[in-house]
Amino acid sequence: MARYEFKLPDIGEGIAEAEIVAWHVAVGDTVAEDQQLADMMTDKATVEMESPVAGKVVEIAGQVGDMVPIGSVLVVLETEGEAAATEVPELKATETQEPVADGLVPEPEVPEAATAVPPAPKTGSFVPSEVEGRPSDSVQRASTSLGTSDGGDKVHKSDVQASPAVRQRARDLGIDLARVRYAGDRIRHADLDAYLLYNGGGVAHGPAAKRADEDVKVVxxxxxxxxxxxxxxxxxxxxxxxxxxxxxxxxxxxxxxxxxxxxxxxxxxxxxxxxxxxxxxxxxxxxxxxxxxxxxxxxxxxxxxxxxxxxxxxxxxxxxxxxxxxxxxxxxxxxxxxxxxxxxxxxxxxxxxxxxxxxxxxxxxxxxxxxxxxxxxxxxxxxxxxxxxxxxxxxxxxxxxxxxxxxxxxxxxxxxxxxxxxxxxxxxxxxxxxxxxxxxxx
Structure with a gap:
C-alpha cells in the first residue's frame, strides 16, 4: 500500500487559495480514478477536483467553507502499489455567477392574463385546484375509512378524492380529509374552509408544526x-x-x-x-x-x-x-x-x-x-x-x-x-x- 497526497493545483488568475464548497467523498470512501473529490470555488469559478488515482480516502483537508492554499494537500489517498508524486488533474471549471444586487428575472414564459397563477409552491400555500374553469390535471385518490364529523354527520363515502393542493393544505392544517363533508366528486378548498369554520372558528385543531433548529453555514x-x-x-x-x-x-x-x-x-x-x-x-x-x-x-x-x-x-x-x-x-x-x-x-x-x-x-x-x-x-x-x-x-x-x-x-x-x-x-x-x-x- 502507498500513500498518495493530492495537492490543490494552481487554478490560475493569480489565485492564492480556494474555498471548499462541496465534498463528494469522506474519509473511508473508496474512489475510482477520475472520480470527483470536491468542488473548489475561487472568486469567479467553481472547479471540480477529480482524483488522478484510485484508492481509499484516509484524510481530507477541511470542512465546507474552509479556505485551502494552492499547493497544499487537499486529499490523502491510500493506493495499491507505489504511488507517483502528486499530479495536477485536468480541471473542469464551470462559471459561477457574480453575486449581484437583489432581484430576479421572471421565468421566460410570463402568463398574458392578469389572472395568471404562479407555479405551485412546495409546501404550505393555498393553490386553487381550478383555474379559469379548468379542473386540476390530477386528482389523488386515497382509500380511507371515514369517520364522523365533529358535527355528528356521517360521510357516506369509501374513498376520499382531492387534488394535490387540497391534500397538502389539509396536511398543513392538520385536517383529516376523512372527516370533511363535501358535495360533488372531490373535496375542494371551499370544503376545507367550511370545515374550519364549523370546527373551531377557522382555527385548526392541532398545534402549528414546528421546524427543527438548524445551522446553515454560509459558503x-x-x-x-x-x-x-x-x-x-x-x-x-x-x-x-x-x-x-x-x-x-x-x-x-x-x-x-x-x-x-x-x-x-x-x-x-x-x-x-x-x-x-x-x-x-x-x-x-x-x-x-x-x-x-x-x-x-x-x-x-x-x-x-x-x-x-x-x-x-x-x-x-x-x-x-x-x-x-x-x-x-x-x-x-x-x-x-x-x-x-x-x-x-x-x-x-x-x-x-x-x-x-x-x-x-x-x-x-x-x-x-x-x-x-x-x-x-x-x-x-x-x-x-x-x-x-x-x-x-x-x-x-x-x-x-x-x-x-x-x-x-x-x-x-x-x-x-x-x-x-x-x-x-x-x-x-x-x-x-x-x-x-x-x-x-x-
Missing part, C-alpha cells in the same frame, strides 16, 4: 453574495425613488405583438422596459455608469450593457446583455431567454457574467408593490420592476380601471442626484406609457 456563492451586498451597502449611500406607470396601452401592444410573433420568442414586459431604458439613458449618462471609488473615477458608458438579475439554485447572479441599445424587442426577448437559461444551468461564460453598466431586476407577477433594490457595485443605479395590477384611476375626470405598475430605482447618491433620478423616471414614463413612441424611436 460558496451564497457567501460571495453576502459579502457583495454588505460591501455595496457599506460603501454606497443608496436612495430609492418609486414612480407609478400606466401600462394599459403597453400591455395591449404586447398582447397584439405576441399574437403575430411567428417564430419569435414570446414577449414579456422585460424587453419593452429594457428598450425604454436604452432610449432614455443617453440623456442621463451619469446613471449608465460605473464608479471606481478607490481611484475616484466615474466611467460613463456610451453603450448600455444591461445587467439582468437572475435566480439560480445557488443564489442570485447577473447575466449581461451586451450593447442592449442596438437590439429591438424581439432580439432582446431571445437574448433574455438564452442568458437566463445559461445562467441557471451554470453554462454562462465569464464575459456573460460581468461588465454590466446598469442592472434591471424583476420578480414578474410576484414583484410586490414597491421595492428597494441594492445596487450592483460598481454600478451606480439599479431598476426594480414591480407587478402589474388593475387599479381604479381617475382619467379625464372619470374613474377607469387601468393596469398600473411601479418601478423602483436605487441610485448611488455620490454620483446621481435625486433630481436626476426624478427626471429619468419621468423620461421613462413618457416612453412606457406611449408604446408607439417607444417602438418607433431610433
Amino acid at each position: 460558496g456563492l451564497r457567501r460571495k453574495i453576502a459579502e457583495n451586498m454588505q460591501e455595496a451597502k457599506r460603501r454606497i449611500p443608496h436612495f430609492t425613488l418609486v414612480e407609478e406607470y400606466d401600462v394599459t396601452a403597453l400591455e395591449e401592444t404586447r398582447a397584439m405583438m405576441n399574437r403575430d410573433r411567428g417564430d419569435n420568442p414570446k414577449l414579456t414586459m422585460l424587453p419593452f422596459l429594457i428598450t425604454a431604458l436604452c432610449r432614455a439613458l443617453p440623456d442621463f449618462p451619469q446613471i449608465n455608469a460605473r464608479y471606481d471609488d478607490e481611484a475616484n473615477v466615474i466611467h460613463r458608458s456610451g453603450a448600455v450593457h444591461m445587467g439582468m438579475a437572475t435566480q439560480t439554485d445557488n443564489g442570485l447572479s447577473v447575466a449581461v446583455i451586451r450593447n442592449a441599445e442596438g437590439r429591438d424587442v424581439w432580439s432582446l426577448a431571445g437574448e433574455i431567454l438564452r442568458l437566463a437559461e445559461a445562467t441557471r444551468t451554470g453554462k454562462a461564460t465569464r464575459d456573460e457574467l460581468q461588465g454590466s453598466t446598469i442592472t434591471i431586476s424583476s420578480l414578474g407577477p410576484w414583484g410586490g408593490i414597491a421595492s428597494t433594490p441594492v445596487i450592483n457595485r460598481p454600478e451606480v443605479a439599479i431598476l426594480a420592476v414591480n407587478k402589474v395590477r388593475e387599479t381604479p384611476v381617475v382619467v379625464d375626470g372619470a374613474l377607469e380601471v387601468r393596469k398600473m405598475m411601479n418601478l423602483s430605482i436605487s441610485c448611488d447618491h455620490r454620483v446621481v442626484d435625486g433630481w436626476d433620478a426624478a427626471l429619468f423616471m419621468q423620461a421613462l414614463k413618457g416612453l412606457i406609457e406611449n408604446p408607439l413612441r417607444l417602438l418607433s424611436m431610433r
Whole structure:
C-alpha cells in the first residue's frame, strides 16, 4: 500500500487559495480514478477536483467553507502499489455567477392574463385546484375509512378524492380529509374552509408544526453574495425613488405583438422596459455608469450593457446583455431567454457574467408593490420592476380601471442626484406609457 497526497493545483488568475464548497467523498470512501473529490470555488469559478488515482480516502483537508492554499494537500489517498508524486488533474471549471444586487428575472414564459397563477409552491400555500374553469390535471385518490364529523354527520363515502393542493393544505392544517363533508366528486378548498369554520372558528385543531433548529453555514456563492451586498451597502449611500406607470396601452401592444410573433420568442414586459431604458439613458449618462471609488473615477458608458438579475439554485447572479441599445424587442426577448437559461444551468461564460453598466431586476407577477433594490457595485443605479395590477384611476375626470405598475430605482447618491433620478423616471414614463413612441424611436 502507498500513500498518495493530492495537492490543490494552481487554478490560475493569480489565485492564492480556494474555498471548499462541496465534498463528494469522506474519509473511508473508496474512489475510482477520475472520480470527483470536491468542488473548489475561487472568486469567479467553481472547479471540480477529480482524483488522478484510485484508492481509499484516509484524510481530507477541511470542512465546507474552509479556505485551502494552492499547493497544499487537499486529499490523502491510500493506493495499491507505489504511488507517483502528486499530479495536477485536468480541471473542469464551470462559471459561477457574480453575486449581484437583489432581484430576479421572471421565468421566460410570463402568463398574458392578469389572472395568471404562479407555479405551485412546495409546501404550505393555498393553490386553487381550478383555474379559469379548468379542473386540476390530477386528482389523488386515497382509500380511507371515514369517520364522523365533529358535527355528528356521517360521510357516506369509501374513498376520499382531492387534488394535490387540497391534500397538502389539509396536511398543513392538520385536517383529516376523512372527516370533511363535501358535495360533488372531490373535496375542494371551499370544503376545507367550511370545515374550519364549523370546527373551531377557522382555527385548526392541532398545534402549528414546528421546524427543527438548524445551522446553515454560509459558503460558496451564497457567501460571495453576502459579502457583495454588505460591501455595496457599506460603501454606497443608496436612495430609492418609486414612480407609478400606466401600462394599459403597453400591455395591449404586447398582447397584439405576441399574437403575430411567428417564430419569435414570446414577449414579456422585460424587453419593452429594457428598450425604454436604452432610449432614455443617453440623456442621463451619469446613471449608465460605473464608479471606481478607490481611484475616484466615474466611467460613463456610451453603450448600455444591461445587467439582468437572475435566480439560480445557488443564489442570485447577473447575466449581461451586451450593447442592449442596438437590439429591438424581439432580439432582446431571445437574448433574455438564452442568458437566463445559461445562467441557471451554470453554462454562462465569464464575459456573460460581468461588465454590466446598469442592472434591471424583476420578480414578474410576484414583484410586490414597491421595492428597494441594492445596487450592483460598481454600478451606480439599479431598476426594480414591480407587478402589474388593475387599479381604479381617475382619467379625464372619470374613474377607469387601468393596469398600473411601479418601478423602483436605487441610485448611488455620490454620483446621481435625486433630481436626476426624478427626471429619468419621468423620461421613462413618457416612453412606457406611449408604446408607439417607444417602438418607433431610433
